[in-house]
Amino acid sequence: MFSDELLKIDWDETTAAIYAMSDTDVRRALAKPRCDVRDFMALISPAAEPYLEQMARLSRKYTEERFGRTMSMFIPLYITNSCSNSCVYCGFHRSNPMKRTILTPEQIEQEYKAIKKLAPFENILLVTGENPAKAGVPYLATAIDIAKKYFSNIKIEVMPLKTEEYSTLKEHGLNGVICFQETYHRENYKIYHPAGMESNFEWRLNGFDRMGQAGVHSIGMGALLGLEKEWRTDVVMMAHHLRYLQKHYWRTKYSVNFPRMRPAQNEGFQPNCFVTDRQLAQLTFAMRIFDHDVDISYSTREPAFIRDNMCTLGVTTMSAESKVNPGGYHTYPDALEQFTVSDDRTAAQINLRLKELGREPVWKDWDASFDLFGR
Numbered sequence: 001m002f003s004d005e006l007l008k009i010d011w012d013e014t015t016a017a018i019y020a021m022s023d024t025d026v027r028r029a030l031a032k033p034r035c036d037v038r039d040f041m042a043l044i045s046p047a048a049e050p051y052l053e054q055m056a057r058l059s060r061k062y063t064e065e066r067f068g069r070t071m072s073m074f075i076p077l078y079i080t081n082s083c084s085n086s087c088v089y090c091g092f093h094r095s096n097p098m099k100r101t102i103l104t105p106e107q108i109e110q111e112y113k114a115i116k117k118l119a120p121f122e123n124i125l126l127v128t129g130e131n132p133a134k135a136g137v138p139y140l141a142t143a144i145d146i147a148k149k150y151f152s153n154i155k156i157e158v159m160p161l162k163t164e165e166y167s168t169l170k171e172h173g174l175n176g177v178i179c180f181q182e183t184y185h186r187e188n189y190k191i192y193h194p195a196g197m198e199s200n201f202e203w204r205l206n207g208f209d210r211m212g213q214a215g216v217h218s219i220g221m222g223a224l225l226g227l228e229k230e231w232r233t234d235v236v237m238m239a240h241h242l243r244y245l246q247k248h249y250w251r252t253k254y255s256v257n258f259p260r261m262r263p264a265q266n267e268g269f270q271p272n273c274f275v276t277d278r279q280l281a282q283l284t285f286a287m288r289i290f291d292h293d294v295d296i297s298y299s300t301r302e303p304a305f306i307r308d309n310m311c312t313l314g315v316t317t318m319s320a321e322s323k324v325n326p327g328g329y330h331t332y333p334d335a336l337e338q339f340t341v342s343d344d345r346t347a348a349q350i351n352l353r354l355k356e357l358g359r360e361p362v363w364k365d366w367d368a369s370f371d372l373f374g375r
Ligand code: SF4
Pocket: 083, 084, 085, 086, 087, 090, 091, 092, 093, 094, 128, 129, 130, 198
């Protein structure tokens, strides 16, 4: 399990090593056809900041060699905001006396139909809070069963599950799982997740092993940038995690995501750091140079101009016209959202813009019949 591996990697030593990276380390990493985690550390370090242009060119080259000019399009659907956790940075935390919604199967189907009217989406991501009693595996299985009529690629972003539960959902048609570790800082994790199942760092961290053991075809991972002051250390831990998973579950496809927290307008949780646009670009280029095959995903959290700029330079997956409240496409269009969407263009507008930028939006890139050999 990765939790055992993580114990061998010291947070403070890693931070010190990142800041000790030199110009020579950066140039060595840029010259290598295949980078290791130490090279990734060099590429995200302050020493690499003067090399941003060169990194962008290399990132574009590797991306186009591997993915061509395609951009895989997906849409999230929140099916419940019911949650027993208390993540300090989330509006859906259990102490918030807001109205909770668990969409019925009929409402879920209405949402699917509404999504299909927006654009020819085939990739859907079903999102929930954590309520295993009322929105657990049977509920997810029903949502997947209905989704199969409308979508060819069904992923979930839900509470970490047991291996056998991932296997069960896979039998229903699940293709991928996205889970954010949020932070790899073991002690601070408990501060951000003080109660509920999500407070169990090991359970969440080892959920990725359980996905791999269940033979989930696609695993998405990410750190929430803004939780840790040393965000670079967090993404280095994620790079270690990615390499570990690739080694152990080599038939699985991987994606990474770097959601950035923004300062809250109210008195809510304030990020411990803000990753600038330049730093986000550097991180994206570094990840592509580190791993030529991993999908890099940008959500509508990022503003349109960032997504437009980055779509030719390393990003390979994007959401569009996302609603981040349950039933947001049809049933409850005005309910409270989990976070603020920055890119509020329609899917049609994003499709057009991507084409203007020389990208080819792809709505369908997976079919269950590809999984000929099962697992
Ligand atoms: S981030 Fe997810 S698990 Fe945490 S409180 Fe919000 S909905 Fe619940």
